[in-house]
Amino acid sequence: MRIEHFDIDFTLIPSNVPTWLARVDAHQWRTACFQVRQHGGRLVSLWGADARETGLVIYAALAIPTGLAVLRLNATDNSYPDISEIFPAANRMQRAAFDLFGIKANDARDQRKWLRHASWPENRFPLRKEFPINSTYPTESDHYAFVAVEGEGVHEIPVGPVHAGTIEPGHFRFSIIGERVLRLEERLGYKHKGIEKRFETMDLNQGAKLAGRVSGDSTVGYAWAYAMATESASATIVPPRAAWLRGLLLERERIANHLGDLGFLGNDAGLAFGLAQFSILKENLLRTNYALFQHRYLMDTIIPGGVTRDIAEADAEIIQTEIDQVRETVIRMREIYDEHAGLQDRFMGAGQVLPETAARLGLCGLAGRASGQAWDLRVQFPCEPYDTLDVAMATQNSGDVAARVNVRFDEVMESLRLCECILDRLPYGDIATPLLLAPEHAFGLGWVEGWRGEILIALQVGKNNAIERLHPHDPSWQNWPLIEYAIIDNIVPDFPLINKSFNLSYSGQDL
Amino acid sequence: MNTLVSGILFQVLQSVLMVLLAPLLLGWVNQCRAWLQNKKGAGIFQPYRTLRKLFNKDAILANNATVFFQRMPYVLFACMWLAVGIVPVLATGLPFSPAADVIALVGIFALARVFQALAAMDIGTAFGGLGARREMLIGFLAEPAMLMTLFTASLISQSTSLVTIVDNFAHHPFAIYPSMAFAAAAFVMVMLAENARIPIDNPVTHLELTMIHEAMILEYSARHLALIEWATSLKLTTYICIGIAIFLPFGIAKAGDWMALPLAIVALLAKLAAAGAGLALLEMVSAKIRIFRAPEFLSTAFLLATLGMLTHFLLEV
Numbered sequence: 001m002r003i004e005h006f007d008i009d010f011t012l013i014p015s016n017v018p019t020w021l022a023r024v025d026a027h028q029w030r031t032a033c034f035q036v037r038q039h040g041g042r043l044v045s046l047w048g049a050d051a052r053e054t055g056l057v058i059y060a061a062l063a064i065p066t067g068l069a070v071l072r073l074n075a076t077d078n079s080y081p082d083i084s085e086i087f088p089a090a091n092r093m094q095r096a097a098f099d100l101f102g103i104k105a106n107d108a109r110d111q112r113k114w115l116r117h118a119s120w121p122e123n124r125f126p127l128r129k130e131f132p133i134n135s136t137y138p139t140e141s142d143h144y145a146f147v148a149v150e151g152e153g154v155h156e157i158p159v160g161p162v163h164a165g166t167i168e169p170g171h172f173r174f175s176i177i178g179e180r181v182l183r184l185e186e187r188l189g190y191k192h193k194g195i196e197k198r199f200e201t202m203d204l205n206q207g208a209k210l211a212g213r214v215s216g217d218s219t220v221g222y223a224w225a226y227a228m229a230t231e232s233a234s235a236t237i238v239p240p241r242a243a244w245l246r247g248l249l250l251e252r253e254r255i256a257n258h259l260g261d262l263g264f265l266g267n268d269a270g271l272a273f274g275l276a277q278f279s280i281l282k283e284n285l286l287r288t289n290y291a292l293f294q295h296r297y298l299m300d301t302i303i304p305g306g307v308t309r310d311i312a313e314a315d316a317e318i319i320q321t322e323i324d325q326v327r328e329t330v331i332r333m334r335e336i337y338d339e340h341a342g343l344q345d346r347f348m349g350a351g352q353v354l355p356e357t358a359a360r361l362g363l364c365g366l367a368g369r370a371s372g373q374a375w376d377l378r379v380q381f382p383c384e385p386y387d388t389l390d391v392a393m394a395t396q397n398s399g400d401v402a403a404r405v406n407v408r409f410d411e412v413m414e415s416l417r418l419c420e421c422i423l424d425r426l427p428y429g430d431i432a433t434p435l436l437l438a439p440e441h442a443f444g445l446g447w448v449e450g451w452r453g454e455i456l457i458a459l460q461v462g463k464n465n466a467i468e469r470l471h472p473h474d475p476s477w478q479n480w481p482l483i484e485y486a487i488i489d490n491i492v493p494d495f496p497l498i499n500k501s502f503n504l505s506y507s508g509q510d511l
Numbered sequence: 512m513n514t515l516v517s518g519i520l521f522q523v524l525q526s527v528l529m530v531l532l533a534p535l536l537l538g539w540v541n542q543c544r545a546w547l548q549n550k551k552g553a554g555i556f557q558p559y560r561t562l563r564k565l566f567n568k569d570a571i572l573a574n575n576a577t578v579f580f581q582r583m584p585y586v587l588f589a590c591m592w593l594a595v596g597i598v599p600v601l602a603t604g605l606p607f608s609p610a611a612d613v614i615a616l617v618g619i620f621a622l623a624r625v626f627q628a629l630a631a632m633d634i635g636t637a638f639g640g641l642g643a644r645r646e647m648l649i650g651f652l653a654e655p656a657m658l659m660t661l662f663t664a665s666l667i668s669q670s671t672s673l674v675t676i677v678d679n680f681a682h683h684p685f686a687i688y689p690s691m692a693f694a695a696a697a698f699v700m701v702m703l704a705e706n707a708r709i710p711i712d713n714p715v716t717h718l719e720l721t722m723i724h725e726a727m728i729l730e731y732s733a734r735h736l737a738l739i740e741w742a743t744s745l746k747l748t749t750y751i752c753i754g755i756a757i758f759l760p761f762g763i764a765k766a767g768d769w770m771a772l773p774l775a776i777v778a779l780l781a782k783l784a785a786a787g788a789g790l791a792l793l794e795m796v797s798a799k800i801r802i803f804r805a806p807e808f809l810s811t812a813f814l815l816a817t818l819g820m821l822t823h824f825l826l827e828v
Contacts, residue, residue, distance in 0.1 A: 157637040157720075164729065165717030179645075179802060268718065270709045270799025276548035342710065342798035492641070493802050496718040 221450025233444025306432025365453015474508030642726025
């Protein structure tokens with residue numbers, strides 16, 4: 001089948017979102033990427049795979065107006081044409097693909113390592129099939145060539161990976177003059193745990209638990225994307241009630257995370273009152289989660305084929321009462337935030353990513369919508385239950401911290417409405433169905449709008465529903481590099497606030 | 512002779528009392544902050560527990576730390592203790608007071624600040640230098656504003672000696688000085704800046720990139736850190752006491768007047784508690800300003816203090 005603007009043959013993959021797969025050659029690989037770029041599309045993910053008999057392959061998932069186009073290229077001589085010139089977001093993904101598979105992007109300007117921190121030798125590639133899962137290597141000393149900024153009065157501040165507070169590890173190298181930031185360079189990968197390798201020892205049902213732990217704060221998003229991928233590979237149809245409950249869980253996760261972030265954004269600007277109020281709201285939500293779904297963060301509630309917890313009429317009333325309370329408080333808190341001159345002074349103009357920069361570099365998800373990038377899977381490619389809920393997308397154009405705060409406020413309000421609609425119209429029936437047997441080598445794909453942005457899970461099935469290869473993709477891959485842009489010309493003490501306004505995942509990126 | 516002995520007794524009493532009470536004041540401020548956030552809080556005695564914990568730990572020093580880095584906590588503590596001894600809070604006519612007037616007092620704070628900044632740069636970490644730089648920026652703006660505030664008070668009593676200033680306000684017929692209203696507003700702003708409180712600095716932050724005071728002391732541990740923390744609470748107490756002495760001196764005893772002492776202590780505690788609660792409230796409703804707004808903030812303080820002086824010449828002379 002052909003898609004408009006492309007001269008490549010695509011096969012439609014059965015999935016809840018419109019997805020096509022095409023095998024391409026090196027020339028088509030670059031041309032297709034270029035055409036997508038020309039028509040306003042963007043790169044969603046890039047990952048490698050070891051296809052044993054055919055050698056190593058590289059995949060690229062591209063968002064196009066009609067859905068998701070996945071390109072598959074055989075990496076002859078363990079290399080493939082670079083696409084980071086077309087999509088700057090590909091840079092780190094290509095470097096990670098080299099660290100894990102040893103497939104090189106030819107002519108890419110940046111060939112430094114990305115996920116490898118001298119925990120395994122340079123010439124060994126952990127995601128190749130011949131690499132034993134339990135191998136250990138002595139840690140070597142690590143060297144990474146940061147870009148040096150020179151000039152009179154310029155100096156560097158290295159921050160992390162160990163921080164003064166209890167946060168995830170990441171290294172930030174600031175080149176500053178006085179308090180002004182000339183350049184920030186990130187070094188991530190400290191949380192590399194080998195999740196992708198671990199998946200390859202599991203079958204489709206076992207993998208759900210691990211998928212829900214790729215990035216803890218997005219457990220529902222990941223679990224749903226994973227379930228969607230397994231269901232797409234095995235052509236399992238989920239009962240409607242399960243699909244609607246998944247929607248409820250995902251929106252509750254979005255609300256909880258947005259509330260937490262709004263509190264911390266106030267706190268990072270020195271307004272502890274904001275944190276206290278939003279923490280109460282979030283905590284109440286988590287306690288209700290525990291009471292109704294047996295887990296505060298809703299882990300393991302979504303499984304391939306459905307969900308594990310149903311809600312009764314009485315539970316629905318509890319949720320409804322809570323929605324009313326949260327809505328009332330959030331409206332009042334928004335007034336306080338909007339009218340607090342000191343807070344607005346910190347928020348406005350800080351960490352600005354202009355829409356043009358966002359479009360060029362592929363900013364996505366919540367941060368993207370705050371910079372005028374109108375992408376929201378729930379609106380553009382709505383699967384059940386979103387197809388009948390008429391989701392309103394929250395966008396802002398100023399691209400600063402204030403914009404990201406406003407998008408969060410808008411999305412909380414919209415998610416509260418969605419939860420109400422779901423409770424009103426929740427269909428009756430089963431909440432799970434057994435997963436069917438997927439054909440060997442079946443390709444499955446899950447694409448879900450998590451609270452941070454779009455989570456993609458690409459799955460290749462082996463024999464008897466075993467996982468042959470699974471790649472979980474976090475929106476943080478695209479958005480981390482944008483923080484380096486957002487901070488330019490801001491002052492050093494504003495960095496924590498700007499960083500928080502993006503609130504990206506370390507674990508989801510480091511894998 | 513007798514006045515000297517009782518003066519010395521008053522001096523010892525006040526110095527010991529203040530050094531023991533200082534952590535309590537900090538605990539009270541933190542407790543008020545917690546209440547204002549709908550939290551239970553750790554209780555007003557938490558700073559004492561923290562001090563005990565820190566004194567029982569083994570100190571760790573950087574390999575390249577010089578004597579500067581090691582001695583700074585002692586110098587800092589000594590400076591703050593001396594400062595609190597100079598300010599007449601319980602009684603006027605303290606023997607220490609003639610040794611230093613308000614200008615010398617500001618000088619003592621400056622001495623402590625310079626030592627702290629040098630020690631912060633001593634071991635060469637990025638955050639030490641960052642914090643020292645920011646602290647000097649704040650200090651260099653805060654000191655003139657502080658002096659102007661004190662000068663306004665000096666103009667009324669025709670003396671830069673704190674004892675004379677306090678004596679003049681406390682033990683003379685009540686009079687309304689419009690200039691002192693300006694000076695008080697300026698003083699509160701300087702106090703917030705000098706004590707690393709919101710909106711200039713955030714004393715409870717864990718974000719190393721935003722710190723000013725905390726960034727300078729990140730590398731300290733155990734007894735060194737304990738002394739610094741104690742000195743920090745002493746500094747806050749001293750500032751609040753200066754504010755009380757100049758703007759609310761009522762109830763203070765005269766040297767040697769033992770009968771007035773109980774009332775003076777009660778009045779002091781009530782005033783400290785009210786000031787602590789007010790500080791917590793002020794901090795709770797403000798956000799932290801960008802560091803480059805600090806000059807604006809402190810110039811406003813300077814301007815207010817100057818207005819106070821002008822008002823004095825226009826209305827009160």
